[in-house]
Amino acid sequence: MTTLVTGATGNTGRHVVRELLERGEKVRALTRSPAAAVQVLPSGVELVEGTHTAPKTVSFEGIDRLHVTVTAGLAEVGPELVQRAVDSGVRRITVVWGGAVGPTEEAIADSGVEWTRVEPQEFMSNTLNWVDSIRAEGVVREPYDLPSALVHEADIGAVAAVALLEDGRSGRAYNLTGPQALTPRERIALLSRAAGREIAFVPMTHEQAVDRLMATGVSREDAEYVIGWYAAPPAESATVVDTVERVTGRPARTFEQWVAENAQRFQ
Incomplete structure (x- = not known):
């Protein structure tokens, strides 16, 4: 097949x-x-x-x-x-x-x-949006500092593979998170240690965040939707669930693991 x-x-x-x-x-x-x-x-x-x-x-x-x-x-x-x-x-x-x-x-x-x-829920790889400002200035600019139970993309792939290959998965919707809910400041602290450099969190306004996203070619409607999600994320986004482990038989990968795999990109 x-x-x-x-x-x-x-x-x-x-x-x-x-x-x-x-x-x-x-x-x-x-x-x-x-x-x-x-x-x-x-x-x-x-x-x-x-x-x-x-x-x-x-x-x-x-x-x-x-x-x-x-x-x-x-x-x-x-x-x-x-x-x-x-x-x-x-x-x-x-x-x-x-x-x-x-x-x-x-x-x-x-x-x-x-x-x-x-x-x-939120992908750990969204952290790569910070690469340019970290490498150029040693800062991360975000409008909100709310927790998110980010999930490793490899775990998404693993769950999808199980569903493709194993019987008994039909008709199900699998909510996926990582094993921790972390704020941007907490993620930055982990990045700082792994990259061996100080990285600062710099708050920005909601409108500045919308304008920044629009500058990449995103429509105002879509930019407002994305930044609005970060302003008022659904409860599921910060609620850790064990779906990855239940489906694949092993614990979900941590943000620390993701950072170890990608630390050189922030140096």
Whole structure:
């Protein structure tokens, strides 16, 4: 059996690919640039060109299982992607949600095939947004200092792999967190020790944070949504759950582990 992983070089997709390959599974990785993907993905994966936001570029020939990560631009075409997959014979789908149950998530749940929705809270890799200011100035600027039970992307990939391969996971939605809820200041303290340099927390206003995000090309509506989430995060975002351990059989990775893996990027 072969699994198609969309967004295969993304934050979570690459971990799904790696987990499946380590279990001896056949994996087809969908990517806009197969040549670049060679540098990111492990050997043994079949690389195919295409993107899940353009369903007609995706071939499901020989595919039994599908992994989808909901990203920007998928809401309008996600249902078409799902229908093409089902019509082609895909019988099991996992989806990493986009932070809420939208059109793609709904289409998968209504598809008539086995499905599992993976609902991670904040990704540990969001910390990489601090790289430039840390390296240039030794500071992190954020508007809020509230706790978040960040989850390691590798744990998201591991849970998705289990759901793809094991029976009895259909119809479930897995809320995922890491083992601790940490504020930005607490994360910065851990980064400072690992990077061997002092890093300061500098508060900024809500509007400054919105403007900063808009400067990257994000619309005001989307920027307000993102910063608004940090201003008033849902209770689930700071509530530690043991889903990773229950599904995979091992404890969720800590933020300290993530920092050890990425410390050199902040130096």
